[in-house]
Amino acid sequence: MPKDPICGMTVNADNAIKVIMDSQEYFFCSIGCKDKFIQQNKVKDVRVCMPLAGKPFFKNKLFIISAAVIILLLLSFYIPSLSVFRKAFLDYLRVIWWAVLLGLFLGGIIDYYVPREYISKFLSKRSSGTILNAVFLGFLMSACSHGILALSIQLHKKGASNPAIVSFLLASPWANIPITIMLIGFFGFKGLLIIISAILIAINTGLIFLFLEKKGLIEKNKNIVEVGEDFSIIKDIRLRARGYRLSIDTVINDMRGVWRGTRDLANMVLWWIILGIFIASLAGAYIPTHFFHKFMGPTLVGLLVTLGLATIIEVCSEGSSPLAFEVYKQTGAIGNSFTFLMAGVVTDYTEIRLLWTIVGRRVALWLPVVTVPQVIVLGYIFNKFIK
Numbered sequence: 428m429p430k431d432p433i434c435g436m437t438v439n440a441d442n443a444i445k446v447i448m449d450s451q452e453y454f455f456c457s458i459g460c461k462d463k464f465i466q467q468n469k470v471k472d473v474r475v476c477m478p479l480a481g482k483p484f485f486k487n488k489l490f491i492i493s494a495a496v497i498i499l500l501l502l503s504f505y506i507p508s509l510s511v512f513r514k515a516f517l518d519y520l521r522v523i524w525w526a527v528l529l530g531l532f533l534g535g536i537i538d539y540y541v542p543r544e545y546i547s548k549f550l551s552k553r554s555s556g557t558i559l560n561a562v563f564l565g566f567l568m569s570a571c572s573h574g575i576l577a578l579s580i581q582l583h584k585k586g587a588s589n590p591a592i593v594s595f596l597l598a599s600p601w602a603n604i605p606i607t608i609m610l611i612g613f614f615g616f617k618g619l620l621i622i623i624s625a626i627l628i629a630i631n632t633g634l635i636f637l638f639l640e641k642k643g644l645i646e647k648n649k650n651i652v653e654v655g656e657d658f659s660i661i662k663d664i665r666l667r668a669r670g671y672r673l674s675i676d677t678v679i680n681d682m683r684g685v686w687r688g689t690r691d692l693a694n695m696v697l698w699w700i701i702l703g704i705f706i707a708s709l710a711g712a713y714i715p716t717h718f719f720h721k722f723m724g725p726t727l728v729g730l731l732v733t734l735g736l737a738t739i740i741e742v743c744s745e746g747s748s749p750l751a752f753e754v755y756k757q758t759g760a761i762g763n764s765f766t767f768l769m770a771g772v773v774t775d776y777t778e779i780r781l782l783w784t785i786v787g788r789r790v791a792l793w794l795p796v797v798t799v800p801q802v803i804v805l806g807y808i809f810n811k812f813i814k
Contacts, residue, residue: 429454460691489698496705516708527700531689534581538688539681541585545660550587550595551651553641558633561591562626565598580785581692586651589790590640594633597772597798598626614755614764617813621765628769628801635797636790646787699777706776710736725760725810730803733763737770762810766802773798 429443443454444461455461485491500516503509549560579596587595610618639645671677714736722732733754751764772778774795783791 487694489694489701492698492701492705496701511712512708515712516704519704519708519711523704527697531693531697532685534692535685535687535689537581537585538692539684542663544658544663545585548658548660550582550591551648553588553590553637555634555637557588557591558594558630558637561587561594561633562598562629565595565629580781581688583648583786584650586648588640588651589645589648589786590633590636592648592786593636593790593794594629596778597632598629613751614761617761620761620809620813621768624765624805625769628798628805631801632794632797636793639793645789645793648786699781702777723754723760723763724758725763727807729758729760729763730766730806730810733766733806734770734774734799734803737767738774738776759814760810761813762806762808765809766806769802769806770799773802 446453446455446461446464453464455464496516499509500513503513550557550564579592582595583589583592610621612618614621636645640647723729723736751767754767755761755764779791779794782794
């Protein structure tokens with residue numbers, strides 16, 4: 428099946444928008460991606476073929492997942508056993524709704540305002556500096572892992588290298604400024620240790636992915652734009668600013684552009700996020716609390732159990748931080764808390780599935796292979812030496 432050259436999504440050629448340019452066919456998942464492709468290539472001699480019938484709304488994945496969740500929530504008012512699921516789902520939703528919306532909105536802004544050349548300039552080179560840039564950018568982001576997903580996919584579309592995307596995705600949820608403050612409040616200096624360890628894992632993983640990309644073991648981002656060494660972002664911004672004329676029409680046009688970017692991004696990632704919350708809510712509602720205390724002790728087996736549980740119940744950094752602290756209070760195992768926090772990011776089904784679908788299958792498969800051993804080793808060391 429062909430891939431959309433703008434967002435990288437696999438599309439069905441029979442239902443996709445087709446553009447014929449220079450006798451070559453390109454397929455697109457949305458009108459927004461089609462328009463962006465034509466604009467970026469700066470050509471007018473193209474032939475656009477729209478599908479005869481649009482995809483029925485009831486076949487839209489976002490509609491299907493949302494409808495299933497809404498039906499279960501409504502049934503929970505009549506089926507007592509589902510009430511705990513409703514409470515867990517709404518609790519998760521209260522914690523992350525703002526981060527998801529913020530991530531989608533910032534993604535829309537990046538999509539409309541930030542040229543691909545800017546991202547390629549800082550986040551596409553095969554160097555350790557690129558990885559450090561990605562980690563630093565992740566540290567500045569104040570959104571949870573599911574909000575960061577939207578930004579990560581947008582950076583991928585704009586031309587960031589796949590190693591940089593992975594480092595950004597790993598650094599942000601646990602190394603951003605609000606979580607730094609929250610974890611230090613919970614764990615004291617041990618919270619700072621968790622943050623530093625998260626940054627080190629993000630950097631180390633990015634460097635390993637650079638090696639994997641060099642050896643051809645992971646996909647390369649086809650959205651990268653070649654940018655000359657003499658290209659200056661500051662000069663380009665000044666040039667664009669001088670040509671910008673503020674008016675009601677330009678403001679409306681800008682708002683429409685940001686909305687289109689936000690909408691297209693939501694269609695790609697939001698249904699995965701809802702599915703992730705749904706699975707996590709089921710686990711949080713129906714796995715007994717005493718199971719955590721009994722099987723998550725400061726041992727290697729406890730670490731592995733923690734790893735497995737974090738894989739299915741992690742939803743966001745803000746929501747998981749108190750639960751990680753509860754694990755620490757009950758078991759005294761700081762390594763388990765660290766594993767719970769980090770493993771939820773590196774093994775989260777939503778993140779891996781999105782990487783698989785949009786960034787690359789080999790990138791998605793290598794993510795847990797590279798990161799999980801680091802998390803387990805550090806967690807074991809923490810349990811042994813940090814009391």
